[in-house]
Amino acid sequence: MARASARGGGRPTTTTITDVARMADVSPTTVSRVLNGGYPVSAETRTRVEHAVRELSYVRNAHAQALRVASTGLVGVIIHDVADPYFAEIVAGIQEVAATGQRLVVLCNSLRDPGSELRYVEMLRGQRADAVILAGGAIGDPHYLQELPQQARWLRRQGARMIMCGRQMADADAVLPDNRGGAYLLGRYLLGLGHRSIAEISGPPDFSTTDERSAGLDEALRDAGVARDPQLTVSGHFSRDGGYDAARVLLRSRSRFTAIFAANDMMALGALAALREAGLRVPDDVSLVGYDDLPILRDVVPGITTVRVPMREMGRRCMRMAMSTARRAPRRETLPVELVERESVAPAPARQQV
Structure with a gap:
């Protein structure tokens, strides 16, 4: 995981498990046990380690240093429901553009669970994804709304970006319908x-x-x-x-x-x-x-x-943002919608009741 050098050079260095252990005042073995789970660790020790992991933005990744300055070509897409045709249309637009740029799309299904979305973002950070696209409306969970902007900032430190599809957030690009x-x-x-x-x-x-x-x-x-x-x-x-x-x-x-x-x-x-x-x-x-x-x-x-x-155009635009290498502030695009009249509506009957 990249972080700023303490010597003022501004050049990214790699946060290691030793850095986490030092901040938490435990051994690297204890940090590993907390991260891997299944080992007896006191609640107080676990809290200190988890705090250090968050403060240092540490992500377990054996290949992180080798890939620090390289593009992986991987774009993560987190959707709410893989069975919903709405998201199928968005993903079709994403894949259409990804194919032209030789990008690998990894699809994650959160089932609208805020905890699952956050875990997927962390896993994609660990895989050094070039970008993470989150499709679907924002979930009104307080912890989620506090944590997600931090994840977006950590992605930017890695040279990656977060794109919101169907919602907006201050620290991320966004494409959304009206x-x-x-x-x-x-x-x-x-x-x-x-x-x-x-x-x-x-x-x-x-x-x-x-x-x-x-x-x-x-x-x-x-x-x-x-x-x-x-x-x-x-x-x-x-x-x-x-x-x-x-x-x-x-x-x-x-x-x-x-x-x-x-x-x-x-x-x-x-x-x-x-x-x-x-x-x-x-x-x-x-x-x-x-x-x-x-x-x-x-x-x-x-x-x-x-x-x-x-929907497809939303996916296309999100993928173009994901593939962009330009360094810029996050931007938002709102796409127009249109009324489609069919046969399911008639003038109200004289008696206004069912």
């Missing part, structure tokens, strides 16, 4: 067709994509002078089952609504299934909108109105 603006478009579209009782199937709490898309809908309702009914908002996982379960909760509540705003297309598909099971027709009885414009929507009947997010 989530709030797209949700505002959908809200205004539904309002323009007479819908006033709009139910929302939102994403998981403490998640930036959930917050941004919900905020866009809120803004559209406020601008139209429509009060939000808290009983018409149900959260769920960003998945087909998450949308299905949330829609069933709405239906069981017997709350009145004429349209459903789903936080993404997979949730919209689940909601569509739940509405059909309940004997409700889309859009005759209830209008339905999604978000992202996943390719699978081409085969859905009725076609679902949604917002098109340029």
Whole structure:
């Protein structure tokens, strides 16, 4: 692991296990035992060693010194869910550009667990990755939000960089869609067709994509002078089952609504299934909108109105940032989104209820 020289030359040196042992006031063997696990070490000693590891930004890596000034050609990509078509599109764009630059892409699946994301970043640092791309919204975990910027700074010290895909962070490059603006478009579209009782199937709490898309809908309702009914908002996982379960909760509540705003297309598909099971027709009885414009929507009947997010282009731009060797401050690119009208929305019925 590279760190600044104490003699003022500014030239990176290598942090060794001996440096960690010296700071923690233990032997190198004890440091090794703490790092490897499975050995009896007191809690106080373990705390001192772990503190020293963090302070010195030490990463176990047998090849670190030999590779200190070389590019490995490796780019790590950490996504939330490998089974989600949204991330498949982003990864396709990343791979497309990586192939032109002869880069090796290593894919990591965090399942939206903040601890897993941080561990993957550390492992990729240990492998001397040229860049780490984190795809998906930010997770609102306090420790994660404090630790991730530090990981980005440590990557920069190694001559690497962190790129955020779908979110932003002060210490990293970012490519993201206009989530709030797209949700505002959908809200205004539904309002323009007479819908006033709009139910929302939102994403998981403490998640930036959930917050941004919900905020866009809120803004559209406020601008139209429509009060939000808290009983018409149900959260769920960003998945087909998450949308299905949330829609069933709405239906069981017997709350009145004429349209459903789903936080993404997979949730919209689940909601569509739940509405059909309940004997409700889309859009005759209830209008339905999604978000992202996943390719699978081409085969859905009725076609679902949604917002098109340029997922592949997001991946391409992230990979170009990853391959860039220019020394510069982190930059952010926000990509526009567009409304895609299909058959799942109709004017609100005269009786504003389900």
